[in-house]
Amino acid sequence: MEAKTVSQSQVEIAQVMMPEHANPTGNVHGGNLLKLVDQAGAIVAARHTHSNVVTASVDRFDFISPAYIGNLVFIKASMNYVSKTSMEIGVRVEAECLKTGTHTHIGSAYLTFVALDKDDKPTEVPGLIPETESEKRRFEEAKKRREIRIQRTKPHRHSHRQQACIIRPEKIN
Numbered sequence: 001m002e003a004k005t006v007s008q009s010q011v012e013i014a015q016v017m018m019p020e021h022a023n024p025t026g027n028v029h030g031g032n033l034l035k036l037v038d039q040a041g042a043i044v045a046a047r048h049t050h051s052n053v054v055t056a057s058v059d060r061f062d063f064i065s066p067a068y069i070g071n072l073v074f075i076k077a078s079m080n081y082v083s084k085t086s087m088e089i090g091v092r093v094e095a096e097c098l099k100t101g102t103h104t105h106i107g108s109a110y111l112t113f114v115a116l117d118k119d120d121k122p123t124e125v126p127g128l129i130p131e132t133e134s135e136k137r138r139f140e141e142a143k144k145r146r147e148i149r150i151q152r153t154k155p156h157r158h159s160h161r162q163q164a165c166i167i168r169p170e171k172i173n
């Protein structure tokens with residue numbers, strides 16, 4: 001499998017916030033922004049691996065500023081780090097006020113995606129080539145976060161294997 005650069009998979013989604021994205025006073029619902037964050041992360045993971053990818057974890061997301069109806073929301077996502085079957089993707093959310101052009105940082109998160117094979121088993125992913133200084137810094141920082149995550153998730157890892165009722169609908173007899 002050929003290693004890939006960060007720029008080969010990074011993505012930027014832009015979407016104008018409409019009334020259906022917000023509460024009655026015009027604040028965009030956090031859940032709508034988180035859905036876009038997950039989608040952008042999944043696109044990066046799929047572009048890097050060309051596999052089926054699932055979200056394994058989302059590190060905390062603090063909403064540091066609100067977004068409103070009419071704002072143009074940008075979701076910027078790029079690959080920080082890859083290990084054997086998992087990948088850390090960094091996602092940054094910004095909102096642009098279309099009347100003034102000002103950009104506001106809404107929040108950022110680190111997501112871990114895992115690539116799955118046709119039997120839904122974790123499968124190896126291509127390596128990552130960090131090129132720029134900031135890509136190299138993110139790579140090293142993500143490597144440390146992965147170690148912390150592994151320790152944090154240890155107690156409940158593999159507990160899903162007992163949940164035999166979780167089965168793809170088409171596989172139910």
Ligand SMILES: CC(C)(COP(=O)(O)OP(=O)(O)OC[C@H]1O[C@@H](n2cnc3c(N)ncnc32)[C@H](O)[C@@H]1OP(=O)(O)O)[C@@H](O)C(=O)NCCC(=O)NCCS
Binds near residue numbers: 055056082085086149
């Ligand atoms: C993510 C999932 C595939 C991991 O399966 P698993 O049998 O625990 O796999 P493994 O223990 O072999 O771990 C596979 C990789 O995932 C990583 N991983 C597993 N759980 C993780 C977690 N909670 N956070 C971060 N990484 C995780 C492991 O570190 C490992 O990475 P590596 O191969 O790069 O070292 C499995 O837990 C799953 O299917 N979860 C549901 C995913 C999903 O449906 N997401 C959408 C929301 S419903």
